[in-house]
Amino acid sequence: MVGESARSGRLLLAPIAVLYLIALIAPISFFLVMSVFRYSALELWVPTVTGENFARLLGEPYHRAIIVRTLKIALLTTVGCLGLGYPLAWYLARTASVWRGLLMFLVIAPLMTGVIVRTYGWIVLLGSEGTVNTILRGLGLVDRPLKILHTELAVVIALVHILLPYMVFPLFAALAGQDPDLERAAHTLGAGPARTFLEVTLPLSRPGILMGSALVFTLTAGAVVTPALMGGKDVQMLGQTIYELTMSTLNWPLASAVAFVLVLCQLAILLVYFRIGRGRAA
Amino acid sequence: MAKTILELQGVVKRYGATLGVGPVDVDVREGEFLTLLGPSGCGKTTTLHIVAGLLFPDEGRVVLGARDITRLDPQHRDMGLVFQNYALFPHKTVFDNVAFGLRMRRTPRAEIAGRVRRMLDMVGLPGVEGRLPGQLSGGQRQRVGLARALVIEPTVLLLDEPLSNLDAVLRKRMRLDLRELQQRLGIATIFVTHDQDEAFEMSDRVVLLNRGRVEQVGTPEELYDDPATRFAAEFIGETNLIEGVVAAAAGATVTVDTSVGARYDAFAPGRSLRSGDPVYVMIRPERIDLVPERPAGEVAMPVTVAKRVFAGDVITFELRTDHGLLLRCSKPSVAEYRALAPGAAVWAIVRDCRVLPRDGGGEA
Numbered sequence: 084m085v086g087e088s089a090r091s092g093r094l095l096l097a098p099i100a101v102l103y104l105i106a107l108i109a110p111i112s113f114f115l116v117m118s119v120f121r122y123s124a125l126e127l128w129v130p131t132v133t134g135e136n137f138a139r140l141l142g143e144p145y146h147r148a149i150i151v152r153t154l155k156i157a158l159l160t161t162v163g164c165l166g167l168g169y170p171l172a173w174y175l176a177r178t179a180s181v182w183r184g185l186l187m188f189l190v191i192a193p194l195m196t197g198v199i200v201r202t203y204g205w206i207v208l209l210g211s212e213g214t215v216n217t218i219l220r221g222l223g224l225v226d227r228p229l230k231i232l233h234t235e236l237a238v239v240i241a242l243v244h245i246l247l248p249y250m251v252f253p254l255f256a257a258l259a260g261q262d263p264d265l266e267r268a269a270h271t272l273g274a275g276p277a278r279t280f281l282e283v284t285l286p287l288s289r290p291g292i293l294m295g296s297a298l299v300f301t302l303t304a305g306a307v308v309t310p311a312l313m314g315g316k317d318v319q320m321l322g323q324t325i326y327e328l329t330m331s332t333l334n335w336p337l338a339s340a341v342a343f344v345l346v347l348c349q350l351a352i353l354l355v356y357f358r359i360g361r362g363r364a365a
Numbered sequence: 366m367a368k369t370i371l372e373l374q375g376v377v378k379r380y381g382a383t384l385g386v387g388p389v390d391v392d393v394r395e396g397e398f399l400t401l402l403g404p405s406g407c408g409k410t411t412t413l414h415i416v417a418g419l420l421f422p423d424e425g426r427v428v429l430g431a432r433d434i435t436r437l438d439p440q441h442r443d444m445g446l447v448f449q450n451y452a453l454f455p456h457k458t459v460f461d462n463v464a465f466g467l468r469m470r471r472t473p474r475a476e477i478a479g480r481v482r483r484m485l486d487m488v489g490l491p492g493v494e495g496r497l498p499g500q501l502s503g504g505q506r507q508r509v510g511l512a513r514a515l516v517i518e519p520t521v522l523l524l525d526e527p528l529s530n531l532d533a534v535l536r537k538r539m540r541l542d543l544r545e546l547q548q549r550l551g552i553a554t555i556f557v558t559h560d561q562d563e564a565f566e567m568s569d570r571v572v573l574l575n576r577g578r579v580e581q582v583g584t585p586e587e588l589y590d591d592p593a594t595r596f597a598a599e600f601i602g603e604t605n606l607i608e609g610v611v612a613a614a615a616g617a618t619v620t621v622d623t624s625v626g627a628r629y630d631a632f633a634p635g636r637s638l639r640s641g642d643p644v645y646v647m648i649r650p651e652r653i654d655l656v657p658e659r660p661a662g663e664v665a666m667p668v669t670v671a672k673r674v675f676a677g678d679v680i681t682f683e684l685r686t687d688h689g690l691l692l693r694c695s696k697p698s699v700a701e702y703r704a705l706a707p708g709a710a711v712w713a714i715v716r717d718c719r720v721l722p723r724d725g726g727g728e729a
Contacts, residue, residue: 264452267419270439271446272517273469282465286456 111346114339122336136340146324150344153321156238156310157303163243164250164299165292172254172291173284176261190251198245202312205241206232209313233315241313242303249302250295257291258284289359297356301349321345367394370553371416371521376425378411386411386577388425393521396551398544400564403574404600409557412574413523416555418442429520440469445514449526451506453498459485459509460494466517484516485509487546504535511543515550522547522554528563540566561601565589573597589649595721598647603681605648605692608723614638619720621646624690629664633720643723650681650695654714655702665712668692670705680705684713 118136120128140146175186193201208214211228219225231237261284269279307322314320321341328338369392377387386408393399401409414420415427418439427435434442445466453462463481472480485491488508498506507527514522527543528536544567547554558564564571565585573580573588573596580600581593592598598606609623619638621629629646638644659665671691672683680702684692692713696702705711 262450262452264448264450265454267414267417267439268446268448268452268454268513269465270419271417271442271444271523272466272513273440273443274465275438275440278469283454287454 114342117336118339118343120336120339122334127333128336136337137343139337140340140344146341149319149321149324152235152318153304153345154348156235156242156318156320157300159235159239160242160246160303161250161296161300163239164247165296167243168247168250168254168295169292172251172258175251175255176258190248193245194248198308199312201245202241202309205237205244205313209237209240232313233317235314235318238310238314238318238320241309242306245309246299246302249298253294253298254288254291257288257294261287293356293359297352300352304345304348304352367396369393370395370430371555372426372428373412373416374426374428376412376415376422376427378408378415378420378422384577386415386574387422389574389577389579391572391579391582393553393555396553397569398547398554398556398567400556400558400568400571401574402558402561402564402571402600403580405559406576407574408577409559409574410525411577413446413525413555413557416521417444417446417523443517443519444521444523445517445519446523447507447510447514447525447527449529451498451503451510451530453506453509453513455498457497458494459490459496459498459501462498462509463513463516466513470517480516481512484512487515488512489542503531504539507531507539511546515552519552522552524554524556526557526559529558529560536563543567573600575600591719592647592721595645595723598645598721603650603693603695605650605653606645606721607648607690609644609646611638611640611642611644611720613640619644621720624688629715629718631718631720636720636722638720638722645721645723646718647721648692648715648718650693652715652717653684653692653694654716655682655684655694655696655705655711656714657711659712660714663714665714668711668713670707670709670711673705673707675703684711686713 117128119132119134121131121133121135123129140150171186171190175183175190206213209231210216211230211232213232215231216225216228219229265283265287266279269283274282304320305322306320307326310318310320311323311326321344325338325341325345328334328341332338371393373389373391375388375390377389378385389408389412391399391401391412401412403409411420415422418434418437418441421436425435426433429442454465457465460481463484464477467477467480481494482491485494488511490505490508490512493501493505493509498509501509507530510527524543528539531539540563556564556567568585570582570584571588572582575596581588581597583591588597588601592601592604595606598604607623609621609629611619612622612628613620614633617633619631619633621631621644623629623646631646633644656665659667666686668684668686670682671685674681675698678698679695680698682694682696682705684694686692694713
């Protein structure tokens, strides 16, 4: 009987296994192989094994800068989401306010509008004739419009806004799952609010911090649309580079090598997540 | 009488428009084991949280020694609180859990190690310092919770239903262990429970709470023998209540005409009752004697056994009087009572009964 239920359980996993095989394992294997092939302007690629794609990627300052910039923006976006998301998640998890439902909705609401809509919203706000510059000039704080759009800052601001829900929900789950008596216990044992937070609340919310950070970091590292619209040509990231190499330059071997580096970064983050997350889970 | 060390004076706590507790007046004496007893929702945990400083009252004062601590934050109160669900820090080892309060007090590291080990010995858990709470059984966790609360040498130990998540056998053992430890340390303790057996077995005094108010304060004997209200009589132990009216009062003894026609001389210490006051006559089940023949020279009434419940050491009878009233009566499990089957006709003699005010009659 146990064998039977285990077998039917495995059967239930079959559709998702097939989907993963077709949509994930196969393409990744494809570009893993492609990344060591030689580029050819005529035939797109020739099946000769070469390390020249990786050599270009890691050797040329232009490509190295893109890798460093991508990691930097991903890190800043993660920190930004954490900084804004933690207080919000904490409030949502602790409040008994009647506004909690509305606030929860406001956190989810951005997910219901498209990425492009939200990104255009930021363009309107941050452009040289945009709301922010109009106000700054109106107040006489600046003479000429600040260049905010097409900077790394603009990309980070928009990504923080778009990816915030992915940070808030794991944090909320971790914080709401805590037994409120733990904080009470810390108080009666002599810990003030700050010590209680550092000794009890924060360490116990670590699974949420790790989960949210891993999500935001990997999503940022692979983002294409928002960096392209907010950063333009000045703020190239790995996602856009892959897109351009695949669709316009048609250098598939190099695109594959870039994709390989990107996936490697994301896997490294996931590995760190599982190592730290599992380490204390017992 | 021992000195009062902690006092709640007219404490009121509201939740929105609804009254949580109060006004509550309670005093805790040096070294005593005081229990807050009551049904769920009676405000006993709220009261305990007010003592611990986890809640501030809307009215009234909390006084510790000579000091008003009504608005003092919990971290400055030096009270040890033990939780129903243990509330051990799951990410810290047993050692770090117990050491937490000492670390917050900046106790030197070397001293902490010694005190933690001694306290774990005292609660009967040597050698588990390195384990995480998740690796311990419920009983062990509760002992760690107790050690964590006691190691800071609190002025008052607060116990919030600490035994109700344990199984029956363990619970009985922990009652004795807890009481023994409390007496050995001589620490004033407030214990919250809804379990009357627990309250009676462990306490020096019991505060009976109902709907946020104090119904009665007294030793277990006082609460059992002389409940102040109908609620107290029915919440504590089994009881028979018969409605009646005072026919005559002479000092502590009153004569009552009951709804069942019989006239009782009942004991009503400390109550000023007058002829015509509505009252209950309260008879505890074990204070009714059963005899086969009408006894000479005693007030007795003929009854029929309606139901018989055998519980090993005790047999409980439901007796029907001529007026159709049902009385509960419990007798030791010996041959003469084992022989009484439903339908048997016997004579009941009421050995002792008390009078309670009814419909707000008498003083509360």
